[in-house]
Amino acid sequence: MSATNTAELSAFWRVLAEKGWHGVTMRAVASEAGMALSDLRRHYVSPFDLLLAHGRAVDAEVIGGTIPDDTSPARDRLFDVLMRRIDALQPDRAGVVRLMRDLPTSPLLALWLLPRLTPSMAWMLEAAGIDTAGPGGLLRAKGLVTVWLAALRAWEKDESQDLSATMAALDRALDRAERMAKMFGFADRDSAAAAASPAGALPPPEAPTAAV
Template sequence: MTPSDDIATFAAPPYPGTPLADAALLEALWRVVAAEGWRGATIEAIAAEAGVSAAGLRARFPIRALLLARHASVVDRVVIDGTIPDGGGSPRERVFDVLMRRFDALQPGRAGILRLMEELPRDPLTALAIVPLLPVSMARMAEAAGIAADGALGAVRVNGMAGVWLAAMRAWRKDDSVDLSATMAALDKALDRAEGLARSLRLPDGDRMTLTAEPIQP
């Protein structure tokens, strides 16, 4: 066994808690996208990379956008499963922690995700398919941070978190550091701006930026 083989054998799985078949499929998805682009990431190419039958893959995911939805769901679940209930800290600190861990969960597919993001402006149909995934994920992240995401006010909070996420995402796309330090700094600044906006709108201290709201009651 070579040193690289040893590292590969004992490295942590990219999507902990996910069925091995699904984890392998998502890894294959992003390898193909990174190499061939989204246009070249056909069901047949992804199936071949994952070592599964194209017919079986197509039966489960009739359109490729469903693979993207599955990835988003898996990433959300990784973050939720890694969240310590009643972990303490301020709402802002909990939001920061949850969103940074979501960026960490994106890292295994980084090359493919970046290429997909580069191609989205030229693929409006895929972009439209992805757009609805963001508020769903942000609602899950809000709840993981102990922030209520239901009702009319919850929707506003989710939109606020989505804005913070997208601002930090711009930094993540360029951040090739091991510790994602530039992404952390951008996320911190985005939270500052959001809180500043909340103060200018005279939102109460208990609901700054519509993220630091009343926590979810057990």
């Protein structure tokens, strides 16, 4: 079973897919998961907590499935990591897509989610073997947020079996980030291809989704 596919988290995404973010209640999640509400409360405080738990589970699944590789270019390693993150979202696609579409009507949720994306992206850089130390590492993580959101927006519309449109969008986003990193002098010999762009060098992200 996928690390993200626990009964509670799967139920959360099914409820969200059906009712939207504004319709999610802990009682509905517990009922969908076939568990007592008191048992759900022992582990989760609110729907926000379920979102955070899912984000941590996705991080762990991607990291756990990463095979150390010191021979491939950093850019290729990062592409692989982010596509495997997309793969980890596939089982809950309907709920994740619904959340993304609900975000424009939930500005407070969007503001709450955005800062929580940066730590996840730092973990993705770590999984790809890319430096996250110091101010440069923080800028890389913030740049990767924009890359990830570009891939998510493509994935939202990509219903193909091979996710070719998503892969193409991710490839383009990595290219843009690499050019910006070089232009602003934030790239070194390994991380130049790692989509490490200075904060604000790319267009502002849309519909942030920290859960994913």
